[in-house]
Amino acid sequence: MCGVGFTTDNYLGLDRRGVLQSAPGRAVYAFSAADAGRVTVSLSFSTDSAELDLLGRDRQEDIVRVAFDGAGWEVPRLLKKMSAAPDLLLSSSRQVEMDRWSAGRVVLVGDAGYCAAPTSGMGTSQALIGARALALRLAESDGDHAAAFAAYERQVRPYVTVNQRHGREAAKLFGAG
Structure with missing residues (x-):
């Protein structure tokens, strides 16, 4: 699983609440917390690579755009805002399973x-x-x-x-x- 987070202007008008849009292999979560003028966006998607966070930002953004290609709702606009966000963070995660600790x-x-x-x-x-x-x-x-x-x-x-x-x-x- 991979997640991308960033903040942008609260054009969605959220007031201390969030919205979730989910489809197979991907999900978008946007929420407003303390700052009514900002919204935090999380774009999560399924991946086989745990190393996407090691790539440069341009390549990361390309991968996110591919993962959300064809998504409706506010996703195209959020993807544009992602590119302008100064605080973009991409993080890959996997579950740790070990035979012995x-x-x-x-x-x-x-x-x-x-x-x-x-x-x-x-x-x-x-x-x-x-x-x-x-x-x-x-x-x-x-x-x-x-x-x-x-x-x-x-x-x-x-x-x-x-x-x-x-x-x-x-x-x-x-x-x-």
Whole structure:
């Protein structure tokens, strides 16, 4: 999944609310928050490349235009405004799935080991729950880090697995997958 964000003038007249337009493989979300004269725009689309954020801005904009080609509603106008936006940010994301969260004396917690995807809304919760579980397992392990790491993973992995599934399901609602 890839997302492009920028701000522009609030020509849509949104007042502390947003609008969502979604189609297979892509979604547009525009909302107004604190500044009634500005609107924040998010263009999300499905992609097989996790490296679009490494490209230059001109190439990124070309890819976004291709992804939203033929989209109706306000999309053509928003694409023009995208090019004029000084604060354009493109970010690619993928879900992290690992067989193990530890190797030797190194253990991963949170997004580094088990990102559920931005669409899950569970990144911070997973990180806090994982960190707490790891700390408790280390405290009760009597210095055996390998046993603590294994117990931590046994405890947290079922929770992460559910959240990863929810992240994939939610990404589909925003046009990914």
